Amino acid sequence: MTTPLAPALDDLLREANALCETHRFADALALLDPHIGQPPDDAALVPALHLLALSAMGTGDAARAQALWMRCLAAKADFAQAYSGLAALFAALGVLDQAQALYERLLSLTPADADARSNLGVVLQRQARHAEAEAAFRTVLAQCPNHADAHYNLGLLMQGQGRRAEAEVAFRAAIAANARHAKAHNGLGTLLQEQARGDEAAEAFRQALLIQPQYPEALNNLATLLKASGKLAEAELAVRLALQIRPTFVDALNNLGCVLTDLKRVPEAEAAFRQVLVLAPNHAEAHYNLGVALHTLERLPEAEAAYREALRRLPGRVEAYNNLACVLTALGRRGEALDVLHEAVAVRPDFAEAHFNIASLVKEYGRLDEAEAGYRRALAANPDYGDAKFRLATLLISMGRFEEGFARYECRYTMPGFVHHATQRLLQCPAWRGEPLAGKSLLLWQEDGLGDMLQFGRYARVLKAQGAAHVAFACQPPLHRLFRGVDGIDAVIDHEAGAAVAAQFDCWVSPISVPHHLGTTLQTIPAPLAYTPEPALVEHWGARLATLAPGPRIGIVWKGNPKHFNDAHRSLPTLAALAPLWNLPGVQFVSLQKGQGEDEAQHPPASLPLLHLGSDVGDFVDTAAIIAQLDLVICVDTSTAHLAASLGKPCWVLLPQYDLDWRWMHEREDSPWYPGTMRLFRQRMNEAWSAVVERVRAACAERLCI
Structure with a gap:
């Protein structure tokens, strides 16, 4: 049996309302529940039912709140507060058509209800009915010029439409109407950040947080601003505070991952992005950012999968196309990479990075005119694109167009990374x-x-x-x-x-x-530098070379500086890659290898006997004294090649297919920088080093008449 409200109704409602105002919704429910009865006795209970519905909403029980407000309207069809509550409930649930209808019904009952009209504007905005939403907000402001929420919501609408000046006016009007409107400060901050007004944006976010310290959106926005300004430790602190308040805040988790990526704590960043995707599997940016992390960790197949997932959900994310192409290139799937890059420029024709990467790929295929055009397109899209300036310069030099090429090569003095x-x-x-x-x-x-x-x-x-x-x-x-x-x-x-x-x-x-x-x-081109080896050093190293059996002496270098950007392509994998040369009868091999590869030279396989001198060489003067007493030098693209050719010694250079240095030009078997002394053996498209070495062996046999 239900206890009647009767004489104590007002006191009970006042107590329940006080509990709601302090967010003690469960206590309010416990207080009112025993007294609400069942229909058809609801007419007298409408105020209690409404308060009970608000309490149910406060505890997250939307279904019960809806049922209670429906009871209110069944008992009193013109009960405006029930329409307001139901409309807010449906708006929160994303049932926008019903929310709109309820707000319109409420306004038919209370045409002067500014809050209801402002909320209707929000629903219309969420339905992308922007003109109607703007009209609703402006109607409110015509009636109530100091309606802070209407100014704020109009600011959001203007910002979403790119009408930044109007948005700023609206946000500032909201703040003028209510200086403690934390959302308006936060909205103003995001707008200022879009306009690269970083100091003003930071101040706006800080004002929002002074008003509402437990404001995760403002903390996350401040973190984004701090990250952009390079204050990564502060950015991490701000975003972690946001996550303490709301652990499932996916945008903050994604932002944390980006901050950790910039801090070079990439495994932690990966964990953050994966946490985002557990909470929001369709979060396209998290898929993209996960791809960046995996790419950085050189887990290329996983990075490829992540980039493809990002593009499946967000086909317009051109950076994902570009990064995917970089992964495919690293995996040796250059044809696929080109296809992906062409998709990127189809989406955004002025995407400079994609034009740059297309140019770099087609250059590897020997399509030099296309490469030149691609670099020029990249520079047309972004005239300050330093890498494109540099690559165009080196391409032109490699094509023999020295005048423009060397002039452009001076761009290195304008590039801070150089x-x-x-x-x-x-x-x-x-x-x-x-x-x-x-x-x-x-x-x-x-x-x-x-x-x-x-x-x-x-x-x-x-x-x-x-x-x-x-x-x-x-x-x-x-x-x-x-x-x-x-x-x-x-x-x-x-x-x-x-x-x-x-x-x-x-x-x-x-x-x-x-x-x-x-x-x-x-x-x-002037003649190479002239240098005469020191007689004493020639004599010193001659004594070492005299330990070799009679026969032609060939100096070898198979690895370059491991810090060189292209060392993975230009260096041979091991000394064994040159093994076919040992099939040349009577030839004696001298290792000039220093640094990387010395360990192999010091303990070569029994089938590859050689005299290793590189570890004992002090500098180029020693190397020159040795080379002067050799018949031929065979090496990869290293400084030894320049030294040998400058000394007038025949020098054969094995050149990689990919990222070939500009000084070796294209297709030629000789070098205009070292005429008569240098011969170039180029790795052809998709050719293994073994095939190049076999050509070198055959050339040696012919030269030595073996």
Whole structure:
């Protein structure tokens, strides 16, 4: 039997309402439940039923709340509060048509209800009926100019339509109407962040959090801003605070993963993205970000799967196409990679990164004109695209178009990621741009590899011939002894000393910049640097070489510097890759290998006897003294090739198919930089190194008449 409300009704409702206001909804339910009875006695109970429905909503029992409000309306068809509650319930459940109908019914009963009209506007906005939503908000504001929620909701609508100036006015009006409107501060922050007004955005987010410290959206937005400004530790703290408040906040979990990725804590980032996908399996950005993490961890098949999942859910995510293509390229599936990149530019024709990667791939197929066009398209889409500038420059040089190529190659001084960019601030004297050098002092400055300096060191002689009074070369120690004997060099110093005395020079220049300033063409390349090995060293190393049996002596190098970006392609996997050369009768092999690969040379297989000298070599002067006493040098693309060819020694270079260095140009079997001494053996498309080595063996047999 139900206890009647009767004389104590008002007191009971006041107590239940107080409980609701303090969010003690379960206590309010327990207080009212014994008194609500059953229909048809509801007429007197409508206020209690409404309060009970609000309490049910507060405990998350939407079904019971709906049933209670329906009882309210059955008992009192014009009970406005029930329409308001039901409309809010259906809006929360995403049943927008019913929510709209209920708000419209409520407004027919209470046309001046500004809150109801504002909420109707929100429902219309969620239905993408933007013009009607805007009309609803503006109607509210015409009636109630200080309606903070209407201003805020109008701001969201304007922001969603890209009407940023109007959105900012609306958010600021909401704040003016209610300075403690945390959502308006947060909305203003997101708008300012979109406009790269980072300091203002951060202040807006902080204001939101001062008003409502337990505001996960504002914390997550602040974390995004901190991440963008490189304050990663602070960003991690903010996003973790958001997750403490709401552990299942998928956008914050995804953001945490992105912060951890930037912090190089990639396994943790992977875990965060996987947690997002447990909560929201269709979260396209989490699939994409997981792909980035797996890509970074070099788990390429898994990265491919993640990128494909991202694209299945979000076909317009062009970055996923681009990254997928990079994975496919790394997996050796270059044809598929090209197809994927063409899909990317079909979605976004001005996607610079995709044009760049298309160009880089077609270059590997020898389609140089297409590659050039691709790099130029990338630069048309993004004129500041440093990698595209550099690749176009090196492509043009490799095609023999030195004038434009070397001019563009100077772009390395504008690229912060290149060491060249810092040189300009380090050296306290002007850069040489090709002005007359008569009577001037010039500092040559090494910025690139050892092989580069051996190749372009030839220009010291040319600069000296143009009248330079004093030419000093600041370079790495392995080059010092050799360049002290090079024509055109007056002094050799290390980089620290060079930087200290730079102000005493009239100008400085990198050796690789000289071809541009002198207008070098294929026809005017100067002769290689001239160096005569020291007799004492020739005698010293001659004694070591004399331990070999009679016969032609061939020096070999099969691996380059492991830090080189293309070492995986340009170095041979092992000494054994050269094994067919040992089938040449009477030939004696000398290992010049240093660093990577020395262990193999020190303990070669019994079937590959050789004299290993590389570990005992101090610098290039020693290497030059050895090479001078050999008949031939066979090597991969390393500095030894430049040294041997500069000494006039026949040098055969094994060149990789992929990411071939620009200096070797295309298709030629010789090098215009080393005419008459260098022969190039190029790895053909999809050709194994064994086939290249067999061609080298056959050429050796022919040369040595074996």
